[in-house]
Amino acid sequence: MRFLLAATAMAVVFGAAGTAQAQDSAISGRVDRLEREMRAVQRKVFPGGAGQTVEPQITPETSTTVPGMPSSSPLSDLTQRVTALEEQQRTLTGQVEQGQYRLRQLEDAFAAYKRLADNRLKALEDRSTATAALGGEDTTVPADTAGAVIRPPAPIGTRPSIPAPGAGTTPAAPKPTGTRAQQVAAIEKPATGDPAEDGYTYGFRLWQAKLYPEARRELETVATKYPTHRRASYSQNLLGRAYLDSGAPSLAAVAFYENYKKNPKGERAPDSLYYLAQALIKLKKPASEVCKVYTELDQLYGDKLSTEMKAGVAEGRASQKCK
Incomplete structure (x- = not known):
């Protein structure tokens, strides 16, 4: 009786395999279903198991395709990834250059402010410490007279x-x-x-x-x-x-x-x-x-x-x- 059931199950498996070869699109699902049925029959025939189960001689092919990977060739995929990295690098380079330019602007503005503050501070210190005239000499030139015609003073x-x-x-x-x-x-x-x-x-x-x-x-x-x-x-x-x-x-x-x-x-x-x-x-x-x-x-x-x-x-x- 046991051998008859096992033979029946194997025949079913062989038949399923033959059908799978004829119907390529549905083989995987059908093989899975038949395997589950075979295991159910084996559990009935061999209640305790103990290594007495009969493994099917025909098993579904194992797919070598990694889920989520593109179906294109490896070289094409690597080319696309390198292109994406180059675009990201160009974007980062532009951001770094903009940051450096803004930093230079801030440094120039701070230097100009510091010069102005130093001049004003010096003027205040000179006013507070001056105790004598300089003989009536005029010794200053405005900062905004670059275009003005300027001549040397007399002795x-x-x-x-x-x-x-x-x-x-x-x-x-x-x-x-x-x-x-x-x-x-x-x-x-x-x-x-x-x-x-x-x-x-x-x-x-x-x-x-x-x-x-x-x-x-x-x-x-x-x-x-x-x-x-x-x-x-x-x-x-x-x-x-x-x-x-x-x-x-x-x-x-x-x-x-x-x-x-x-x-x-x-x-x-x-x-x-x-x-x-x-x-x-x-x-x-x-x-x-x-x-x-x-x-x-x-x-x-x-x-x-x-x-x-x-x-x-x-x-x-x-x-x-x-x-």
């Missing part, structure tokens, strides 16, 4: 003097003594009814007394508040000299250049251009820039220069070896 000994405000009869300010507040209080503040004239006169007296921060405050107020008044040109020019005398040549140059540029017909425009040249020398600018300033001064204001200023320009040109 200190031939530098033109600055006229006193008003009719030229204003007495020299007394030498201040005592605390800072007492020194400022000792300077007489005029009250003629003309605020621009009074502000310039007061600023001039503070400048004479070497109270430069207070003088700059008054002079800047006049130049800003009364730009059309004749004393605006005087105030802006003297503002530059106050910066220069307190050891802040860069700020002085800005003041001189603005007076010359914004008010070229002002009475102190020639003086500002003259002192701007001296500022360039103090800043150790190239002689070519200084000579350009002197040339422009001669071309624009040659017939308006005083004898003393003309002599200063001539000596300045000679010292800078201007052609």
Whole structure:
């Protein structure tokens, strides 16, 4: 009986295998079903097992295809993967280059900010420690005057003097003594009814007394508040000299250049251009820039220069070896 059942099961398996060969698309499922049935029959025939089960002689073929792998050739697959990696590399390279460019921009911006902060700090320190005038020299050049014609200043000994405000009869300010507040209080503040004239006169007296921060405050107020008044040109020019005398040549140059540029017909425009040249020398600018300033001064204001200023320009040109 047992052999008969086993033979029957094997015949079924052989028949299934033959059918599978004829029907290639359904063989796998049918073989699985038949195997399950055969195992069920074996469990009935051999309840305890004990190695007495009969293994089928025909088994389904084992597929060598790895699930999920493409059916294309290995070379084609590798080519696609390499192409994808190259595209990712190009993307990463572009991102790195953009990051480096932005980093350079930030570094340049920080360096510019640091230079500006250092200049301002130095100007504040110079103002607080200045105790004496520098002989009335103007030694600063504005940072935004690259396109301006700049000429060398004349020697200190031939530098033109600055006229006193008003009719030229204003007495020299007394030498201040005592605390800072007492020194400022000792300077007489005029009250003629003309605020621009009074502000310039007061600023001039503070400048004479070497109270430069207070003088700059008054002079800047006049130049800003009364730009059309004749004393605006005087105030802006003297503002530059106050910066220069307190050891802040860069700020002085800005003041001189603005007076010359914004008010070229002002009475102190020639003086500002003259002192701007001296500022360039103090800043150790190239002689070519200084000579350009002197040339422009001669071309624009040659017939308006005083004898003393003309002599200063001539000596300045000679010292800078201007052609």
